[in-house]
Amino acid sequence: MRLGTLARAARAGGIALAVFAAIVLAADTPALAQQGTAPEVASESPVDGLVPGNTLGGTSDTDFWRAVRQGEAGNVSIPDQKSATLVQSEGELWRSLRNGPIALYASWALLAIIVVLCLFFAIRGRIKIEHGRSDKTITRFAGVERFGHWLLASSFIILALTGLNVMYGRYVLMPVIGAEAFAWLTMIGKYLHNYLAFAFMAGLAMIFVMWVRHNLPDRTDIKWILQAGGLFSKHLHPPAKKFNAGQKMIFWLTILGGLSVSVSGWSLLFPYTTHFFGGTFEVVNSIFGTSLPTALSVLQEQQLATLWHSIMSVFLVCVIIAHIYIGSIGMEGAFDAMGSGEVDLNWAKEHHSLWVEEVLARQGEAGKSTTAPTPQPAE
Ligand code: HEM
Known part of the structure; x- marks a missing residue:
């Protein structure tokens, strides 16, 4: 029920964003704004799917939205160029x-x-x-070999548990410990996962150097x-x-x-x-x-x-x-x-x-x- 409402809200938000972005894209997108005779536009308001300023030129709405749907990128003036792609299937x-x-x-x-x-x-x-x-x-x-092994092993075990939590935690852990505790645990897990990755890499490099000739x-x-x-x-x-x-x-x-x-x-x-x-x-x-x-x-x-x-x-x-x-x-x-x-x-x-x-x-x-x-x- 809640999901349905969320999905509808997300869809409505998505459409609103898409309309807004279409305006931005169409204003400066040579790939989208094809040549052709511009149809007469009576009003400057975006009614009936028309873009203000007649910037779509001869491009039909269908072609325009198909291009957007197929992942065609427009232009944006903000540094994040990824945002020029509205729909990425x-x-x-x-x-x-x-x-x-x-x-x-x-x-x-x-x-x-x-x-x-x-x-x-x-x-x-x-x-x-x-x-x-x-x-x-x-x-x-020797001590250094055991240190390398346990550095690798202990970091790996924490990485594995926190990684599996990202994948399955919401189905397995959350129903048991509740949403709030799960959120905290997952946040701590995420930091551990990010930082222990370096310990894992160091351990991996150590055992490689020490043991490769025996393997x-x-x-x-x-x-x-x-x-x-x-x-x-x-x-x-x-x-x-x-x-x-x-x-x-x-x-x-x-x-x-x-x-x-x-x-x-x-x-x-x-x-x-x-x-x-x-x-x-x-x-x-x-x-x-x-x-x-x-x-x-x-x-x-x-x-x-x-x-x-x-x-x-x-x-x-x-x-x-x-x-x-x-x-x-x-x-x-x-x-x-x-x-x-x-x-x-x-x-x-x-x-x-x-x-x-x-x-x-x-x-x-x-x-x-x-x-x-x-x-x-x-x-
Ligand atoms: C509680 C966890 C672990 C235990 C009890 C354990 C135990 C051992 C033992 C006893 C050896 C030496 C075997 C021998 O004498 O020949 C060994 C070797 C080794 N361990 Fe672990 N280990 C653990 C976790 C890990 C993890 C997480 C990794 C890698 C991500 C790892 C990678 C290796 C490798 C590559 C070797 C050398 C090859 C081999 O003996 O299979 N270990 N480990």
């Missing part, structure tokens, strides 16, 4: 995509990943250290993939270096997905200043011979950026939910790697045997000149 398309299929499929994807993980947990249970905990540990991640694909990955990482068997422990093939996938999805979310997010942080999609489409066209539009208006750029940002973010959230599962309740001993940085030697041998050999060999070498015994006895 892509806005409606954007709205229906965002509130329709994107919101719907994103919620299905989130639900699906949670269901899959619950099923996996129900069937496989917690992946145990097969040979039990030893009395020795080995250093897996280049190599021959050991093939065996790991063929044995599905031993995830479905209690006694299978395919050899792996510092990161196994599954972790390499997570790493690259995080880096590339994170980059994509950051770049599209940058467009949203600094609206109407970027032309990333036009530029990207140009490259895509030149590689694949497609004919994607490259001369996009700043508004179209903005609309594409928000759509892409939501799609990529939800995709990344799904990937990271799986990662968090395996790094915490899904696998015994895994969390220690990012908690204290020290992992149990048996855990390390079962999941990263080649890496353990490398570390021990390196320390054996070093031990010849220094006294650096490793592994360390567990506390």
Whole structure:
């Protein structure tokens, strides 16, 4: 009921604005004001759809409004040139995509990943250290590596929650906590989302620099993939270096997905200043011979950026939910790697045997000149 009234008011307001703007546009729009014999205008008042001053010339009302409806831009004397376009149909398309299929499929994807993980947990249970905990540990991640990881992880989790609130909060949270509390929460969330984006980018850059060399694909990955990482068997422990093939996938999805979310997010942080999609489409066209539009208006750029940002973010959230599962309740001993940085030697041998050999060999070498015994006895 209220919505209907609002819609009618908005429509009436829109028509009034359109009439006003038509007057402004027609006064100085060569594309719209075509040549032709001007019809006689009896009065200066805008009655019967006539524009005062006869500035429409020979352009019929139908042609004029069709041009406006099709997004033709007029001229405005204020600095904001976007306001010269009265009707931008892509806005409606954007709205229906965002509130329709994107919101719907994103919620299905989130639900699906949670269901899959619950099923996996129900069937496989917690992946145990097969040979039990030893009395020795080995250093897996240095302090700076853990700092980079947690900078990335904590900012990402807040970004994900505040972003999902923008998408679903009004349907999920608002009915529970009320409109006023929801408004406050969303406003705080928006600031967190805007500023923590920089922490996320910094964390992403840190882990890229620190871990990229360990995440280049190599021959050991093939065996790991063929044995599905031993995830479905209690006694299978395919050899792996510092990161196994599954972790390499997570790493690259995080880096590339994170980059994509950051770049599209940058467009949203600094609206109407970027032309990333036009530029990207140009490259895509030149590689694949497609004919994607490259001369996009700043508004179209903005609309594409928000759509892409939501799609990529939800995709990344799904990937990271799986990662968090395996790094915490899904696998015994895994969390220690990012908690204290020290992992149990048996855990390390079962999941990263080649890496353990490398570390021990390196320390054996070093031990010849220094006294650096490793592994360390567990506390
Ligand atoms: C509570 C949340 C999280 C937990 C418990 C967690 C846990 C872990 C653990 C234990 C490792 C080391 C695994 C090993 O020793 O090999 C790790 C690595 C990693 N984490 Fe997280 N993490 C969390 C959130 C995140 C988030 C939000 C991101 C990215 C946005 C992320 C990205 C990574 C990446 C790229 C790696 C290296 C590759 C890999 O091990 O999969 N983590 N995490």
